[in-house]
Structure formats: structure tokens, C-alpha cells
Amino acid sequence: MDENxxxxxxxxxxxxxxxxxxxELIAAGFTKVNANFGVxxxxxxxxxxxxxxxxxxxxxxxxxxxxxLNEVGTKIESLTDEITxxxxxxxxxxxxxxxKGLN
Numbered sequence: 001m002d003e004n005x006x007x008x009x010x011x012x013x014x015x016x017x018x019x020x021x022x023x024e025l026i027a028a029g030f031t032k033v034n035a036n037f038g039v040x041x042x043x044x045x046x047x048x049x050x051x052x053x054x055x056x057x058x059x060x061x062x063x064x065x066x067x068x069l070n071e072v073g074t075k076i077e078s079l080t081d082e083i084t085x086x087x088x089x090x091x092x093x094x095x096x097x098x099x100k101g102l103n
Contacts, residue, residue: 087093
């Protein structure tokens with residue numbers, strides 16, 4: 001009986017050591033996972049900042065492009081009017097029809 005008690009005590013001591021080692025491994029794992037979440041969180045914050053900057057640039061580009069295209073449209077209309085006036089004064093249209101008829 002004395003031997004059985006000693007064997008049980010030895011087994012309990014071994015089991016206790018293994019449980020302590022297991023606890024330390026689990027704690028280290030949680031620490032590492034927590035650190036990884038910190039790194040991921042920082043990287044996501046940087047990505048979010050960059051996305052916000054890109055959105056700002058795109059919105060500015062969109063507004064600048066729209067106003068620029070409106071200006072171009074106005075200038076093209078003005079040029080068309082001027083070309084029409086020049087055509088009337090120089091009678092280019094009539095000359096073109098005459099030249100076309102000669103061929």
C-alpha cells in the first residue's frame with residue numbers, strides 16, 4: 001500500500017508539472033495572439049488612413065474634372081460659333097460646294 005501511495009504521489013507530481021507547463025504554453029500563446037492582433041490593428045489603421053486619403057483625392061479629381069469639362073464645353077461652343085461666323089464672312093461653304101462640283 002505504501003508503494004501505491006508513493007506511485008500516486010509521483011504521478012501527481014508529474015501531472016502537476018505538466019499542467020504548469022501547459023498553463024505557461026497557453027498563456028504564451030494568448031500573449032502572442034494578442035500581440036498579433038495589435039499588429040493587425042495598426043496595419044488596418046494605416047490602410048484606412050490611406051483609403052481615406054485616396055477617397056479625398058478622387059473626390060477632388062472628380063470635382064476638378066467636372067468643372068474643367070464644363071469649361072471645355074463652353075469654349076467648344078464658343079469656338080463653334082466663331083467658326084460659323086468666319087465661314088459666313090469668308091463664304092467658305094459656298095467655295096467648298098463649288099470646288100466639290102468641279103471635280
